[in-house]
Amino acid sequence: xxxxxxxxxxxxxxxxxxxxxxxxxxxxxxxxxxxxxxxxxxxxxxxxxxxxxxxxxxxxxxxxxxxxxxxxxxxxxxxxxxxxxxxxxxxxxxxxxxxxxxxxxxxxxxxxxxxxxxxxxxxxxxxxxxxxxxxxxxxxxxxxxxxxxxxxxxxxxxxxxxxxxxxxxxxxxxxxxxxxxxxxxxxxxxxxxxxxxxxxxxxxxxxxxxxxxxxxxxxxxxxxxxxxxxxxxxxxxxxxxxxxxxxxxxxxxxxxxxxxxxxxxxxx
Amino acid sequence: xxxxxxxxxxxxxxxxxxxxxxxxxxxxxxxxxxxxxxxxxxxxxxxxxxxxxxxxxxxxxxxxxxxxxxxxxxxxxxxxxxxxxxxxxxxxxxxxxxxxxxxxxxxxxxxxxxxxxxxxxxxxxxxxxxxxxxxxxxxxxxxxxxxxxxxxxxxxxxxxxxxxxxxxxxxxxxxxxxxxxxxxxxxxxxxxxxxxxxxxxxxxxxxxxxxxxxxxxxxxxxxxxxxxxxxxxxxxxxxxxxxxxxxxxxxxxxxxxxxxxxxxxxxx
DNA sequence: GCAAATTTGTTCGTATGTATT
DNA sequence: CAATACATACGAACAAATTTG
Numbered sequence: 001x002x003x004x005x006x007x008x009x010x011x012x013x014x015x016x017x018x019x020x021x022x023x024x025x026x027x028x029x030x031x032x033x034x035x036x037x038x039x040x041x042x043x044x045x046x047x048x049x050x051x052x053x054x055x056x057x058x059x060x061x062x063x064x065x066x067x068x069x070x071x072x073x074x075x076x077x078x079x080x081x082x083x084x085x086x087x088x089x090x091x092x093x094x095x096x097x098x099x100x101x102x103x104x105x106x107x108x109x110x111x112x113x114x115x116x117x118x119x120x121x122x123x124x125x126x127x128x129x130x131x132x133x134x135x136x137x138x139x140x141x142x143x144x145x146x147x148x149x150x151x152x153x154x155x156x157x158x159x160x161x162x163x164x165x166x167x168x169x170x171x172x173x174x175x176x177x178x179x180x181x182x183x184x185x186x187x188x189x190x191x192x193x194x195x196x197x198x199x200x201x202x203x204x205x206x207x208x209x210x211x212x213x214x215x216x217x218x219x220x221x222x223x224x225x226x227x228x229x230x231x232x233x234x235x236x237x238x239x240x241x242x243x244x245x246x247x248x249x250x251x252x253x254x255x256x257x258x259x260x261x262x263x264x265x266x267x268x
Numbered sequence: 269x270x271x272x273x274x275x276x277x278x279x280x281x282x283x284x285x286x287x288x289x290x291x292x293x294x295x296x297x298x299x300x301x302x303x304x305x306x307x308x309x310x311x312x313x314x315x316x317x318x319x320x321x322x323x324x325x326x327x328x329x330x331x332x333x334x335x336x337x338x339x340x341x342x343x344x345x346x347x348x349x350x351x352x353x354x355x356x357x358x359x360x361x362x363x364x365x366x367x368x369x370x371x372x373x374x375x376x377x378x379x380x381x382x383x384x385x386x387x388x389x390x391x392x393x394x395x396x397x398x399x400x401x402x403x404x405x406x407x408x409x410x411x412x413x414x415x416x417x418x419x420x421x422x423x424x425x426x427x428x429x430x431x432x433x434x435x436x437x438x439x440x441x442x443x444x445x446x447x448x449x450x451x452x453x454x455x456x457x458x459x460x461x462x463x464x465x466x467x468x469x470x471x472x473x474x475x476x477x478x479x480x481x482x483x484x485x486x487x488x489x490x491x492x493x494x495x496x497x498x499x500x501x502x503x504x505x506x507x508x509x510x511x512x513x514x515x516x517x518x519x520x521x522x523x524x525x526x527x528x529x530x531x532x533x534x535x536x
Numbered sequence: 537g538c539a540a541a542t543t544t545g546t547t548c549g550t551a552t553g554t555a556t557t
Numbered sequence: 558c559a560a561t562a563c564a565t566a567c568g569a570a571c572a573a574a575t576t577t578g
Binding site: 065 | 561562563564
């Protein structure tokens with residue numbers, strides 16, 4: 001069960017990284033150097049480094065070298081919320097206050113608004129007929145300047161056409177949050193939501209926005225919000241890079257988390 | 269911005285897979301065959317296939333060939349629960365009934381019990397001093413015969429030494445669930461829990477148990493359960509392969525999901 | 537059970553291209 | 558522009574796993 005040479009080299013480098021011999025951010029010796037040190041061809045060294053890249057331990061920059069990855073401090077989003085308010089983690093106003101609690105500085109890109117025929121998956125989750133028109137609101141979100149999430153919300157078009165929720169279609173932020181706005185504008189109250197947590201490989205635009213390698217992964221969270229009649233009133237799809245995000249769900253009576261201090265709040 | 273050859277080959281194969289020309293389960297032409305078809309060296313073909321493997325589209329079996337991956341029907345775990353009962357998704361009895369609802373057939377491996385000094389991370393989450401002894405209960409879980417999750421629960425040792433919860437230390441299943449058992453045995457009531465959702469690369473034993481490739485990923489969910497005094501009474505760490513698991517969190521008033529039928533229950 | 541054929545995995549040498557300093 | 562460092566590509570050879578005859 002002798003390992004191939006490239007794996008042996010990779011495991012040796014891995015050991016050095018995990019033991020701290022090669023600290024985060026440190027540049028690895030060049031491939032030419034490693035070639036001599038391990039008495040292997042440069043191709044084999046390159047394979048070893050490819051393997052380390054695929055497990056997320058190092059990052060190579062053409063023309064510069066290979067560097068040990070510095071793990072970013074993960075950002076934690078609370079998905080559950082006080083059912084009374086109907087607000088949830090990662091939404092509008094809540095997003096900003098949560099980020100503030102963790103001593104991070106949030107910012108958002110401009111809102112992009114489109115009118116579309118609902119794709120099959122969106123229509124199914126909103127429980128509207130296939131091809132129904134929906135208002136789509138996109139937004140990019142950053143924390144401490146780092147791209148953090150891509151959010152897309154879908155609202156049935158009838159809120160705009162048959163009601164007074166005109167601001168849904170304007171490409172400006174709704175600072176009080178769309179949950180509150182829809183309640184005031186058309187009397188729709190969000191009484192609950194379901195989050196569906198999945199993960200997959202990123203698509204092209206996600207890779208470039210988040211700066212992910214082709215073998216990175218993203219969480220995709222589908223939040224279906226329900227109104228007082230138990231009907232879906234909104235679908236929000238948020239994409240988070242897996243390497244810098246974690247989630248919390250509180251159920252029942254749970255003591256208050258204390259960010260950065262509480263004993264059970266330490267990241268894994 | 270012309271792509272390298274191995275990527276062009278990979279993209280062409282990807283197109284064939286995504287268009288259905290190469291359906292799930294179908295064997296790709298052999299590397300020798302593709303080498304001629306694309307007029308490239310076998311090394312380059314091999315690189316293209318490595319890339320497709322890393323994005324999870326194909327799987328190669330040495331000596332046999334390369335096959336288009338058949339996506340498994342994901343299993344969905346509900347993390348939130350009725351706060352009144354204190355039960356949550358994926359726990360003991362609840363796990364079995366949830367799986368039943370999805371027309372899947374669950375099974376579990378034998379329980380393994382150990383007494384350990386709590387590792388730093390466990391001690392922090394249980395809010396006990398470092399090195400405190402804990403009872404550790406491991407279990408492997410399957411659905412339809414496929415390895416589905418690895419669960420490890422940590423209980424403070426004092427439940428056994430100062431109370432009457434002897435069955436915690438026996439390597440047999442506690443069929444009514446440990447939540448109920450602890451309530452009856454030592455009067456500890458679980459009033460809530462916090463789930464901390466993270467993801468990472470699998471370690472060796474996870475890779476072999478789940479049959480994951482080296483660049484696969486797993487969810488790791490840390491569930492800290494709290495008693496009536498707001499103190500942690502249990503930490504359960506569950507590892508799920510990302511490719512066959514999804515999670516749901518319900519908050520507030522949410523209509524009942526109807527597995528396999530409801531419109532908003534369609535997987536992404 | 538064994539041998540041959542098929543298929544993927546690993547490794548080397550070598551050459552050339554591209555990005556960065 | 559030159560030097561350095563990684564990326565891609567080819568050809569060749571042998572190894573390992575599996576199926577087939």
